[in-house]
């Protein structure tokens with residue numbers, strides 16, 4: 060079966076996911092496109108999916124009889140309405156992060172999916188599909204004893220003017236928030252944020268760098284540096300320290316050069332290249348599950364927990380230095396970990 064997919068939001072990542080479905084992955088085709096800016100949808104249609112129909116309203120795309128599954132790649136604040144529409148139509152949907160911009164919004168999605176009675180939503184936390192993180196998880200699960208501490212960093216070379224301090228959490232740290240829960244099979248109980256000296260490269264509205272300190276229910280302490288004007292590259296680091304040893308996230312493969320009395324190797328500069336394979340694998344997983352009318356991978360519950368944890372981190376930014384507790388409601392049985 061070829062899964063007929065509709066894509067809502069044809070900006071940067073919507074275009075890239077359309078390319079994946081049309082040119083890289085088997086088992087699906089993009090038959091519908093929609094964007095708040097119809098020109099953006101038409102441009103993607105012309106470049107990548109000439110057979111797709113362009114819809115003015117995302118809701119009409121979701122309802123279309125020839126759309127089996129939906130990719131939601133629009134601006135974060137619009138995700139909730141489209142995910143709820145997909146659930147109401149009983150169609151599998153892949154939603155880019157964040158699932159919703161408020162914890163209340165994410166909970167409405169969880170409630171709707173639980174009422175539907177089976178999984179329909181996959182959240183775009185692609186790091187769980189990254190080969191390096193998968194190797195790291197294997198080492199954490201079997202090689203280093205009980206995990207005690209995590210030291211991590213999320214560095215971007217620069218960010219635009221519209222990137223403000225809370226986005227370091229909602230837009231950037233949210234990947235760590237999700238992947239550490241998965242890596243450690245654990246949940247957070249508190250967050251704290253402290254601000255080192257500000258980089259001279261950071262613009263007025265962003266405090267950069269920041270250090271986020273998280274504590275988990277099992278007592279693991281995590282420190283994450285978020286530095287979004289680091290200049291030198293896009294660099295994701297993660298080290299898990301356990302009772303018996305420690306495990307590092309591998310750096311992406313790169314040629315090493317010995318030249319003119321120097322040992323050199325390249326560092327990536329763009330997140331799209333760093334995680335290119337994991338985007339392919341997560342969408343492959345989505346297509347396989349959607350063909351069966353269901354969803355796999357990161358759940359609405361994961362999106363909801365990420366939203367609760369993000370809100371606590373933003374509060375911790377505002378109360379810099381103070382420890383903000385995080386408490387989660389009981390997880391519905393639909394999301395029991397396999």
Ligand SMILES: NC(=O)C1=CN([C@@H]2O[C@H](COP(=O)(O)OP(=O)(O)OC[C@H]3O[C@@H](n4cnc5c(N)ncnc54)[C@H](O)[C@@H]3O)[C@@H](O)[C@H]2O)C=CC1
Pocket residue numbers: 067068069070071072073093094095096099117132133134135137155156157183184185230330
């Ligand atoms: N998993 C990941 O690593 C990444 C995830 N993202 C997420 O993907 C989403 C999109 O990000 P980008 O593509 O970078 O943004 P973008 O700004 O390039 O594209 C967003 C598109 O959504 C459209 N849009 C806005 N309101 C809409 C509405 N009501 N209905 C339909 N379309 C609407 C805009 O016109 C625009 O074309 C965000 O939620 C972002 O956080 C983005 C980059 C990486």
Ligand SMILES: O=C1[C@@H](O)[C@H](O)[C@@H](O)[C@H](O)[C@H]1O
Pocket residue numbers: 215230231234330
């Ligand atoms: O999701 C992403 C962006 O939206 C965000 O702005 C970057 O900081 C992240 O590294 C990238 O993965």
